[in-house]
């Protein structure tokens with residue numbers, strides 16, 4: 204592994220030439236200037252190799268001044284989009300071939316590819332590490348998960364017909380690492396990150412080699428080698444600002460000197476102090492993709508999943524969940540932060556900062572339009588967008604009787620959380636009490652959760668009475684909080700019908716999220732009931748008829764200063780006049796009475 208980490212493995216060694224058959228109305232154009240030789244790759248199109256369609260590259264020596272300048276402005280010839288494929292999208296040789304087809308179905312693009320580990324490799328590596336701690340040095344080779352990982356990757360290499368030597372060193376190192384863990388009898392967070400990094404290092408090497416084999420020039424990169432600089436928070440590292448220029452320099456520089464599709468490991472970084480491999484938290488490849496998108500200022504970031512986009516709810520909880528066509532960065536961030544596994548919680552930040560649209564697509568169903576995530580969208584018709592569930596949350600009720608009318612209570616409480624490095628999700632306060640929930644994702648990898656909680660309670664008890672409530676769930680309603688009364692009216696109706704009591708509500712400044720805290724045991728049933736109330740056809744219609752758009756119209760008719768009010772008044776009077784006159788004339792046959800009543804009504 205050391206060798207692999209020391210330098211980037213360049214798999215695309217020679218530019219390939221194919222006779223091309225143009226199928227796209229906009230031919231894929233690559234143009235680049237080589238500082239010394241002015242080599243310009245000037246056109247790319249699709250051809251067919253023995254394995255199917257291929258992206259082909261033709262080199263012309265000598266770019267025109269105009270082309271070089273256009274390239275330097277980034278207007279022509281640079282990388283255009285990021286395409287990130289998650290574990291489910293690259294789970295087997297078959298899936299990898301399908302992914303190549305996906306990539307080639309965008310012939311006008313020049314993508315940066317970001318890959319996660321194959322299938323469930325990350326989980327298997329973690330399990331292998333845990334088993335190694337106690338199985339003894341001589342038994343590490345028999346760990347089932349290690350066998351599984353080796354077989355999966357060797358089989359994939361064989362089925363794709365690429366050279367096995369691109370992964371054999373890594374597999375040997377993985378075995379050695381597990382022996383080391385067995386010898387030390389411990390798995391530190393740092394070692395854990397190093398261990399799981401093998402997943403992405405293996406998948407990207409195999410995929411880049413396959414692209415090269417079928418004639419699509421590609422180059423593999425380990426993120427920790429190309430400038431992904433992070434904090435040293437192993438298993439949950441944050442990307443540092445220095446990453447953006449470093450990654451841009453490396454990827455852009457290599458592309459202009461020798462164009463080849465970059466295939467980058469997702470999820471991984473390099474700690475800025477330790478220089479060790481770090482990981483960005485589970486699902487971190489999404490963040491790798493958006494970071495590259497921002498670094499290179501690309502046009503779009505595509506995140507390819509195994510679902511038709513971001514759905515109205517987790518399909519495991521409610522299989523009838525529907526794709527959401529359009530989200531804002533804020534909505535997507537709240538959704539991810541409050542537990543929708545589909546996106547990494549931090550992944551929207553670089554996209555928002557760079558104002559780069561993120562498209563969530565299904566690699567199993569390319570035709571599905573997916574979800575587009577942008578800075579803003581038309582919210583005039585938006586009510587509820589998605590329902591998210593975060594389970595196993597800890598809630599704290601903190602009550603101070605002494606602090607009535609005094610200041611500093613909140614500050615004291617939050618300074619305790621800051622000192623203990625614990626992050627808070629939802630907060631609701633009154634003059635003398637605070638209810639809050641603690642973020643389980645920040646605690647997931649720690650072994651001392653219970654001790655930490657005891658410590659928090661101990662500290663807080665010095666200033667308040669504390670009630671620790673475990674096994675709670677946060678149901679987050681992502682939508683248009685401007686319509687909170689409408690949403691809450693419906694929510695409470697549904698919860699009342701299901702006999703569920705809400706223990707805390709939080710509607711923050713985000714304008715897109717209302718969170719309700721309920722018992723874990725009731726949470727899934729609530730989400731299902733809420734989903735069918737908000738999203739199923741009949742109910743949705745009912746909801747739309749109560750849409751404030753209509754309410755606003757109705758209120759305008761009732762506003763005495765509005766024209767509509769005047770028209771309605773005149774209309775009602777004319778109507779009453781006609782009815783009265785007709786009745787009177789018919790009953791009395793007296794035309795004098797008619798004139799008298801008409802006069803009274805006109806004065807009225």
Ligand SMILES: Nc1ncnc2c1ncn2[C@@H]1O[C@H](COP(=O)(O)OP(=O)(O)O)[C@@H](O)[C@H]1O
Pocket residue numbers: 288289290291292319486507508509510512513514515516517518519542543544545546589
């Ligand atoms: N609101 C949601 N919309 C879409 N998928 C969701 C949602 N909530 C949870 N999921 C789950 O997220 C999964 C996709 O995310 P993930 O497994 O990280 O994909 P990948 O590994 O392909 O990047 C889906 O298979 C689905 O089960």
Ligand SMILES: N[C@@H](CC(=O)OP(=O)(O)O)C(=O)O
Pocket residue numbers: 288289290291319320325326402469470484485486487488489
């Ligand atoms: N392989 C890592 C990183 C990742 O992003 O994976 P995926 O894209 O499959 O969620 C994980 O399992 O957490």
